[in-house]
Amino acid sequence: MKTTTLLLLPAICLCLANCERKPAATTAAATQAPTTELDSFFVAAAPASPGEIHIVRTTAKPGDAVTLTGLVMGRDTPFVEGRAAFILGDRSVITPCNAVPGDNCETPWDTCCDTPEDKQRATATIQLVGADGRVLKQGLKGVKGLTELSTVTLTGTVDKASTPQALIINATQLHVASQ
Numbered sequence: 001m002k003t004t005t006l007l008l009l010p011a012i013c014l015c016l017a018n019c020e021r022k023p024a025a026t027t028a029a030a031t032q033a034p035t036t037e038l039d040s041f042f043v044a045a046a047p048a049s050p051g052e053i054h055i056v057r058t059t060a061k062p063g064d065a066v067t068l069t070g071l072v073m074g075r076d077t078p079f080v081e082g083r084a085a086f087i088l089g090d091r092s093v094i095t096p097c098n099a100v101p102g103d104n105c106e107t108p109w110d111t112c113c114d115t116p117e118d119k120q121r122a123t124a125t126i127q128l129v130g131a132d133g134r135v136l137k138q139g140l141k142g143v144k145g146l147t148e149l150s151t152v153t154l155t156g157t158v159d160k161a162s163t164p165q166a167l168i169i170n171a172t173q174l175h176v177a178s179q
Contacts, residue, residue: 032078038084038134040127042144046153046175053124057167062160066169069153070095073153074107074123078148084128088152088169093122096149109148127153128174132143135167144176 030175050069060066072078073089080086089096094114097105107110111119127135140146156171 006111020134036138036143036144037138038138039131041171041174043173043175046177047155047173050153053088053167054091054122055165056091057121058165059125060162062158062162064158065157067153067155067156068124069151069171070124071109072146072150072152073111076107076110078109079139079141080135082137082139084138084140086126086140086146088124088154090121090122090128093118098149107148120165121145124169126152126156126169126171126174127159129170130160144174145178146174146176153177 046069048066050067053068053070056066056068066089070090072086073088073091074094078087080113089111094111096108096111097103097113098108100113103113110137114122128140130136146152154169154171154177156169159168159170162168
């Protein structure tokens with residue numbers, strides 16, 4: 001009997017010690033607002049002097065700092081599922097279907113009335129990368145009001161994988177205009 005009591009005593013003490021710590025940890029977590037790694041990319045004011053995608057892509061090289069503005073558009077699904085990436089379209093070259101009189105398209109952000117050549121010339125892939133240089137594994141749709149046809153102004157760096165045919169920007173700041 002004494003042996004059983006001596007063996008159970010340390011286990012009981014560990015359980016009691018763990019029970020006392022859990023409420024403190026839970027309380028601390030409950031008082032902090034939930035944040036994600038994505039929050040640090042969003043800014044309240046739009047970056048100054050943004051360029052248009054079709055112009056920036058003619059001179060931008062990997063490593064260059066750029067500032068762009070546009071609409072989330074250019075594809076049927078402009079957001080990459082489960083990743084912090086989306087397509088930004090240059091509204092001076094391509095037009096969402098809801099801006100075309102008489103067009104009642106269910107997905108106006110797909111810019112189906114524009115040519116594939118114009119879409120290529122007027123779109124950029126925008127991605128948010130972590131410290132390891134990889135695209136964050138969190139979807140962006142709905143974050144801070146970011147949806148299809150949102151107006152976005154951003155600053156970032158042209159990705160090393162960017163080409164003249166596929167402009168890829170690693171955004172460091174995103175501003176989503178109120179709709």
